[in-house]
Amino acid sequence: MTARLTIAPDLFDVLLAGLAERGQGNRESGAFLLTDRTHPEEELPQPVTAIAFYDDLDPDCLTGRIDFHAAGYTALQDLCRRDGLRVVGDIHTHPAHRVQQSRVDATHPMVARDGHVALIAPHFAAGVTDVSQLGVHLRVKGTWASFYREQAAELLLVPAGRLAAQRTPWWRRMLSRFRRRQRQERR
8 A cells, every 4th residue: 555645753743732732622623734835746655744723724613523614725725825835635533432534524525636635533632642543534536445543554654763652741641541531521
């Protein structure tokens, strides 16, 4: 299987921490994955060089679910034009362990273009430290192909060098476990 995207470990950590922080343990959050516009589209894997969180582009979009408006797409287009970037993927969170696309995710994607990679992180991204925990959904011929666990890690590369547990500070792992227990007790 050919890898579609690659992301540096530090940027991967910033992405997941940002999603978890913005979701506050009780709402979905998301971000666009961006690359340099000069990187050829057919050259895989596409390097993720920047991220744009949904609520930075559309401050009113995190309502529990994600309601991203036209103004957010305009802000994304302006950002990409200004910084010489283009969208190669997106990621959003789900509340529980399920990383499959919902019917809404599949029929109303953030980007409906073949080759687009849509990622889903479980537990509002709290405690996620490894790509194999994500759902990776690839747009192919107008539909979605979905990949999980080891296959997900083959499509989205986070170059090795340090173990995921070493990249994530011990206090963040403890805080994620604490928040998850709090959410379970509230149910």
